[in-house]
Amino acid sequence: MLYLIKLLIPLLLLTTFIPNTTQTQLTVAPTADVTTQKCDDSFGLQRNVLERRFSTKTPYRAIANYNDTSPIYNGCHPTRIWSIIRHGTRNPSKSVILHAKTRLVELQSLILQQIKPPAHLCADDLKQLRRWNWDHIEPDDEKLLVAEGEDELIELAERMQLRFPKLLPDLYNPEWYYMKYTATQRTLKSAQSFATGLFGRHRIHAITYPQPLKRDPVLRFYKLCSRWKTDVDKNPETMFNARSFYAEPAMQSAVEQVRSSTQLSDELTDEDVQLMYTVCAFETAWQRHKSPSVWCRFFDVHSLSALEFAEDLEYYWNDGYGYDLTHRIACPAIADMFATTDTPGYRANATFYFTHSGTLLKMLAHLGVARDERPLTHKDFGKDRLWRTSEIDAFATNLAFVRYDCIEKEPQVLVMHQERVVRLPGCPQDDDLCPLSTLRRNYADSVERCDFEALCQAAN
Ligand SMILES: *[C@@H]1O[C@H](CO)[C@@H](O)[C@H](O)[C@H]1NC(C)=O
Numbered sequence: 480m481l482y483l484i485k486l487l488i489p490l491l492l493l494t495t496f497i498p499n500t501t502q503t504q505l506t507v508a509p510t511a512d513v514t515t516q517k518c519d520d521s522f523g524l525q526r527n528v529l530e531r532r533f534s535t536k537t538p539y540r541a542i543a544n545y546n547d548t549s550p551i552y553n554g555c556h557p558t559r560i561w562s563i564i565r566h567g568t569r570n571p572s573k574s575v576i577l578h579a580k581t582r583l584v585e586l587q588s589l590i591l592q593q594i595k596p597p598a599h600l601c602a603d604d605l606k607q608l609r610r611w612n613w614d615h616i617e618p619d620d621e622k623l624l625v626a627e628g629e630d631e632l633i634e635l636a637e638r639m640q641l642r643f644p645k646l647l648p649d650l651y652n653p654e655w656y657y658m659k660y661t662a663t664q665r666t667l668k669s670a671q672s673f674a675t676g677l678f679g680r681h682r683i684h685a686i687t688y689p690q691p692l693k694r695d696p697v698l699r700f701y702k703l704c705s706r707w708k709t710d711v712d713k714n715p716e717t718m719f720n721a722r723s724f725y726a727e728p729a730m731q732s733a734v735e736q737v738r739s740s741t742q743l744s745d746e747l748t749d750e751d752v753q754l755m756y757t758v759c760a761f762e763t764a765w766q767r768h769k770s771p772s773v774w775c776r777f778f779d780v781h782s783l784s785a786l787e788f789a790e791d792l793e794y795y796w797n798d799g800y801g802y803d804l805t806h807r808i809a810c811p812a813i814a815d816m817f818a819t820t821d822t823p824g825y826r827a828n829a830t831f832y833f834t835h836s837g838t839l840l841k842m843l844a845h846l847g848v849a850r851d852e853r854p855l856t857h858k859d860f861g862k863d864r865l866w867r868t869s870e871i872d873a874f875a876t877n878l879a880f881v882r883y884d885c886i887e888k889e890p891q892v893l894v895m896h897q898e899r900v901v902r903l904p905g906c907p908q909d910d911d912l913c914p915l916s917t918l919r920r921n922y923a924d925s926v927e928r929c930d931f932e933a934l935c936q937a938a939n
């Protein structure tokens with residue numbers, strides 16, 4: 480029940496806010512003319528429709544599992560956990576910040592200068608658009624974790640602790656907990672926020688973390704793989720499908736829809752539409768209690784889904800199933816999971832790693848999660864697909880392996896992605912638990928023959 484209440488609070492706040500702002504607005508709006516409409520819920524997309532289509536900029540709250548009941552498996556109890564977690568909601572990259580401060584400001588004035596503003600914008604939208612600026616954010620703030628990101632990690636830790644209270648005691652002990660982050664502010668802050676959720680705000684200073692690395696061989700293996708960098712990450716071919724999708728009818732009509740909703744038919748480029756989508760995503764993700772970003776007002780559900788699909792294509796080919804090398808190089812992280820899960824006394828009972836999207840996606844593909852039968856191409860928009868980055872790679876995306884020791888069975892592993900049980904390929908499909916030995920056998924090839932050096936040696 481509690482999770483229902485948690486979901487309702489933001490909705491209640493929203494509905495109480497809107498009438499107020501509308502009222503004050505109507506008396507001051509200088510450009511409001513006869514076509515300007517009053518705001519009500521029938522305009523624009525609802526928060527829950529918007530928020531789950533932001534690809535890797537999806538806020539975790541849109542996909543979290545608020546059921547924090549402990550899973551119970553008779554005769555078995557959890558003894559170890561190994562979990563890898565993407566940092567929470569952050570600022571955009573430098574390039575997006577700069578473009579928002581220049582090009583988006585231009586588009587803003589072009590829209591506001593129109594004698595008749597777009598009819599679908601209500602008075603409150605126009606006020607929001609008039610007030611909109613990014614003066615509060617500088618290029619040097621790029622990728623910093625924001626307040627929403629802290630809350631995501633705090634709340635995730637609280638739910639994990641409720642599910643596994645014995646495994647995650649609320650008193651910190653370095654023998655019990657091993658926590659590591661990469662050498663970035665966003666994963667450091669994510670680790671501290673997660674620790675806050677487990678131990679409380681005043682007890683996180685005692686935590687000892689190992690030396691953070693920019694290129695951690697387990698947390699960020701791909702940064703050490705020069706062959707992946709040249710063959711995949713920096714290879715123009717990788718972007719072929721995402722790029723080709725822009726010429727497809729679905730994307731062309733998405734761009735047309737935004738051209739028409741902004742009334743900027745001549746000016747608006749594909750890149751402008753992408754920029755509007757990105758800013759719509761970030762601004763909406765940042766604020767759970769405010770109404771969504773005004774930039775989202777120019778998209779309908781079809782155009783939003785097309786932009787989401789373009790992102791899915793990019794990540795599929797850059798960090799997912801697209802090329803074998805990409806997911807094969809996740810073997811050091813999988814090997815670390817097995818070492819921790821299967822070696823009594825090795826390190827700690829609870830391991831938490833705070834890292835990046837690139838790591839989580841490659842691990843998911845290594846494990847066989849969200850694998851479609853055929854490679855995803857620019858021709859596949861509108862078909863069913865499992866590869867949905869909004870669902871599998873939101874901010875604070877998490878993957879956990881929980882070891883269970885059992886009275887009458889060999890050790891088992893519960894695998895969770897986004898706090899939900901996943902049954903991996905090769906594991907029993909009628910049971911949440913997978914025997915540790917089965918799991919080991921399934922990934923033996925990749926783990927025992929994980930010759931990272933040989934895989935990653937540049938081809939030339
Ligand atoms: C909540 O999670 C528990 C443990 O996984 C499960 O047994 C229960 O069915 C779930 N409840 C709902 C309403 O889904």
Ligand SMILES: *[C@@H]1O[C@H](CO)[C@@H](O)[C@H](O)[C@H]1NC(C)=O
Nearest residue numbers: 557558559822823824825828
């Ligand atoms: C912690 O891990 C060890 C194995 O290394 C296990 O024997 C022990 O039972 C675990 N503690 C708890 C309370 O689960």
